[in-house]
Amino acid sequence: MxxxxxxxxxxxxxxxxxxxxxxxxxxxxxxxxxxxxxxxxxxxxxxxxxxxxxxxxxxxxxxxxxxxxxxxxxxxxxxxxxxxxxxxxxxxxxxxxxxxxxxxxxxxxxxDAGGIVAAWAEAGVVAAERARIVGAGATASAALVALAEMGVRQVQVAARRPEAAASLRDLGERLHLRVDAVPLDATDLPPVDVTIATLPGGVSIHETVADRLAAAGGALMDVVYGHWPTDLSRAWDRIGASAQGGAxxxxxxxxxxxxxxxxxxxxxxxxxxxxxxxxxxxxxxxx
The missing domain is CATH 3.40.50.10860 (Leucine Dehydrogenase, chain A, domain 1)
Known part of the structure; x- marks a missing residue:
């Protein structure tokens, strides 16, 4: 029926x-x-x-x-x-x-990965070539799978401990995409089409670091909910760039x-x- x-x-x-x-x-x-x-x-x-x-x-x-x-x-x-x-x-x-x-x-x-893909599509982003993931925790794996499904071939992980991205590099090999890792406060950031922030809600990011990520970050999806706006979304807002939360x-x-x-x-x-x-x-x- x-x-x-x-x-x-x-x-x-x-x-x-x-x-x-x-x-x-x-x-x-x-x-x-x-x-x-x-x-x-x-x-x-x-x-x-x-x-x-x-x-x-x-x-x-x-x-x-x-x-x-x-x-x-x-x-x-x-x-x-x-x-x-x-x-x-x-x-x-x-x-x-x-x-x-x-x-x-x-x-x-x-x-979760399918949810990320659908949320990007709803925002008008259905494909990208280069991306950045902020954070290297459990949600970063879902973000990486979602980006692979969107056609991304190169992903940079910005994390407080870049060595924590080792499992993401391994997953990237299985997904046939390149993953490299840099410190969260890295100064030389290549431009990307989209950024997915996977840090826990309430995590503080220095304004200088957030502004640097926003300037080279394309559109932002910060997957937290209940902690909006975040330090990163404020940085994106300061330059008039697209930012969405985790809802x-x-x-x-x-x-x-x-x-x-x-x-x-x-x-x-x-x-x-x-x-x-x-x-x-x-x-x-x-x-």
């Missing part, structure tokens, strides 16, 4: 949750519940505080009604390890932010999660997907 998830999903109640530690701040319940209400799906979506140590027991305790989970920090790597199957993005990053129950066990997906990525990665929950695939659009995106966006911004 159009507008309904697959019939087999209706045989038992469908429960979903977002797990992490901390978890109280998560905006996922509001977005997911808005989407399910629009589609008329009698699905529940809650939140649960789970850390790495308790994750295996919590996962094993789930009843048959649990169709899937959204995972945030610090659970993305343990979720990846717990899966029987993994999609290509999860395999590349070694992390999963989505688990879906399948006949063979839990199927892991990584939707677009958060929205579109959640859309991909719902696709996975509904069909077991992230490339199968939802019924009335444009309306779903709109109602989720309103839930995200609090309208």
């Amino acid at each position: 159009p507008g309904q998830p697959r019939r087999r999903l209706l045989l038992i109640p469908v429960a979903l949750e977002v797990w992490g530690d901390p978890i109280e701040h998560s905006l996922s319940p509001a977005m997911h519940r808005a989407a399910y209400a629009l589609l008329g799906w009698d699905w529940t979506y809650g939140r649960r505080r789970v850390d790495e140590a308790s994750f295996p027991a919590e996962l094993a305790s789930l009843g048959a009604e649990y169709r899937g989970l959204s995972l945030t920090m610090p659970l993305k790597r343990v979720a990846f390890a717990a899966a029987a199957e993994r999609d290509a993005r999860a395999t590349l990053t070694g992390a999963a932010n989505t688990l879906v129950r399948a006949a063979s066990g839990w199927h892991a997906f990584h939707t 677009g990525m958060l929205l579109h990665q959640a859309v991909l999660q719902i696709r996975a929950f509904a069909s077991g695939r992230v490339d199968e659009p939802l019924p009335r997907e444009a309306e779903v995106v709109a109602v989720m966006r309103r839930a995200l911004v609090g309208d």
Whole structure:
């Protein structure tokens, strides 16, 4: 029936949750519940505080009604390890932010990279040649995969500890793109088409450093949300350059999660997907 998830999903109640530690701040319940209400799906979506140590027991305790989970920090790597199957993005990053129950066990997906690609496309950026990633933490891997999908062939990582980018260089080789690393306060920065900042919210960057990154940075996506504006976005604003926060990525990665929950695939659009995106966006911004 159009507008309904697959019939087999209706045989038992469908429960979903977002797990992490901390978890109280998560905006996922509001977005997911808005989407399910629009589609008329009698699905529940809650939140649960789970850390790495308790994750295996919590996962094993789930009843048959649990169709899937959204995972945030610090659970993305343990979720990846717990899966029987993994999609290509999860395999590349070694992390999963989505688990879906399948006949063979839990199927892991990584939707952050797809969320970044979709958010860039929404801002009118569908391709680039050169890019910079600010920060070398876990989110940087998702950013690198997203940039590869956008056709980027050369990426510079600017990090407080350039040696932390070693795993990103290895991932770049698998993605057939060149990755080099420089200190965050490097003075000789080549111009790039886009910059993705992956630093945690609230991290302070000296104005001189931020201005230098902005001058050579093209369009900016700072993936934080709830800490806007950031030091970097202010620098981009000072020169009148394009800057967006992490809300677009958060929205579109959640859309991909719902696709996975509904069909077991992230490339199968939802019924009335444009309306779903709109109602989720309103839930995200609090309208």
